[in-house]
Amino acid sequence: xxxxxxxxxxxxxxxxxxxxxxxxxxxxxxxxxxxxxxxxxxxxxxxxxxxxxxxxxxxxxxxxxxxxxxxxxxxxxxxxxxxxxxxxxxxxxxxxxxxxxxxxxxxxxxxxxxxxxxxxxxxxxxxxxxxxxxxxxxxxxxxxxxxxxxxxxxxxxxxxxxxxxxxxxxxxxxxxxxxxxxxxxxxxxxxxxxxxxxxxxxxxxxxxxxxxxxxxxxxxxxxxxxxxxxxxxxxxxxxxxxxxxxxxxxxxxxxxxxxxxxxxxxxxxxxxxxxxxxxxxxxxxxxxxxxxxxxx
Numbered sequence: 001x002x003x004x005x006x007x008x009x010x011x012x013x014x015x016x017x018x019x020x021x022x023x024x025x026x027x028x029x030x031x032x033x034x035x036x037x038x039x040x041x042x043x044x045x046x047x048x049x050x051x052x053x054x055x056x057x058x059x060x061x062x063x064x065x066x067x068x069x070x071x072x073x074x075x076x077x078x079x080x081x082x083x084x085x086x087x088x089x090x091x092x093x094x095x096x097x098x099x100x101x102x103x104x105x106x107x108x109x110x111x112x113x114x115x116x117x118x119x120x121x122x123x124x125x126x127x128x129x130x131x132x133x134x135x136x137x138x139x140x141x142x143x144x145x146x147x148x149x150x151x152x153x154x155x156x157x158x159x160x161x162x163x164x165x166x167x168x169x170x171x172x173x174x175x176x177x178x179x180x181x182x183x184x185x186x187x188x189x190x191x192x193x194x195x196x197x198x199x200x201x202x203x204x205x206x207x208x209x210x211x212x213x214x215x216x217x218x219x220x221x222x223x224x225x226x227x228x229x230x231x232x233x234x235x236x237x238x239x240x241x242x243x244x245x246x247x248x249x250x251x252x253x254x255x256x257x258x259x260x261x262x263x264x265x266x267x268x269x270x271x272x273x274x275x276x277x278x279x280x281x282x283x284x285x286x287x288x289x290x291x292x293x294x295x296x
Contacts, residue, residue: 001029001030001031001057001058001126001129001130001133001134001138002030002031002032002033002056002057002058003023003030003031003032003033003056003058003059003060003126004033004056004058004059004060004076004080005019005020005032005033005034005059005060005062006059006060006061006062006072006073006076006077006080007034007035007062007067007073008067008070008072008073009064009066009067009070011064011066011094011163011164011167012062012063012064012066012067012094013062014163015062015064015094015160015163016034016060016062017034018156018159018160018163019032019060019062019092019156020032020033020034022152022155022156022159023126025148025152026123026140026145026148026149026152027123027126027127027130027140027145029130029134029138029139029140030126030130033056056080056087057086057087057088057129057133058080058087058088058090058125058126058129059076059077059080059081059087059088059089059090060090060091060092060122061073061076061077061089061090061091061092061106061109062092062094063091063092063093063094063097063102063106063111064094064095064097064167065095065096065097068097068101068102068103068106069103069222071219071222073106074105074106074218077089077091077105077106077109078105081109088125088129089109090109090110090112090122090125091106091109091110091111091112092111092112092113092114092119092122093111093112093113093114094114094160094164095164095167099111099113114160116153116157119153119156120149120153123145123149124145127139127140127145216249216252216253216261217261219249220249220253220261220264220265221264223245223246223249223265224264224265224269227242227270232276232279235271235276236273236276236277239273239276242270243270246265246267246270249261249265250262250265253265
């Protein structure tokens with residue numbers, strides 16, 4: 001049985017890879033998938049991930065303080081949830097995260113603290129899913145699962161502690177996800193969504209329009225909020241990327257026929273390149289003038 005392990009960010013990636021190795025050592029009937037490990041060189045990563053998501057009944061989200069609103073995490077969680085009737089989405093909270101830190105849509109799923117008790121319960125859930133889908137001969141007897149968990153849990157606990165400690169030493173306790181990282185991830189997600197809508201128009205695939213509209217709406221709002229939180233310099237440096245994403249979103253919104261979303265990302269709501277340059281030049285002039293007055 002396939003288990004899709006979702007990650008976003010360097011810390012989450014390392015945690016996902018450790019979890020993959022650990023699961024392989026406990027339940028032989030499980031094939032844990034991590035995109036950083038399981039996509040061969042030269043393979044189309046988008047097609048690979050889409051196929052894995054469609055074949056998955058259990059998804060594990062490796063959540064850290066800097067990826068709670070990562071677009072790719074949210075997309076994969078939604079894709080797993082609708083991949084099958086009895087699909088399970090299992091968010092693991094690493095570090096000091098609490099279940100109350102989760103916002104919609106992640107708060108819809110039962111969060112799992114990274115501790116001995118709750119990770120053991122996750123293993124039992126996976127083992128039960130194997131028994132239901134493949135029969136008791138593929139799942140582990142309870143006594144065997146207990147023994148393997150007791151033996152191998154300390155190894156995972158130690159590895160995860162090392163990763164969390166290194167990330168704490170290396171940076172602040174507040175979210176460290178940069179605006180550039182978020183823009184890059186949104187752009188990747190938009191390309192995937194655009195591809196889905198094009199295939200739907202051609203009749204080669206089917207998109208759940210209601211879920212697609214809700215998700216597109218969230219991306220539009222998050223994009224608008226992110227762009228408007230930028231200072232002038234960051235906005236200017238990312239101008240081309242921002243307006244390409246706005247055009248992609250306009251295409252998706254047009255496909256959905258949503259006037260409300262179209263208004264949010266209207267070109268009139270965002271400064272032009274010339275306007276930004278003029279504002280930056282004016283600010284530089286004012287700063288220089290203020291410095292000259294101080295010298296006098």
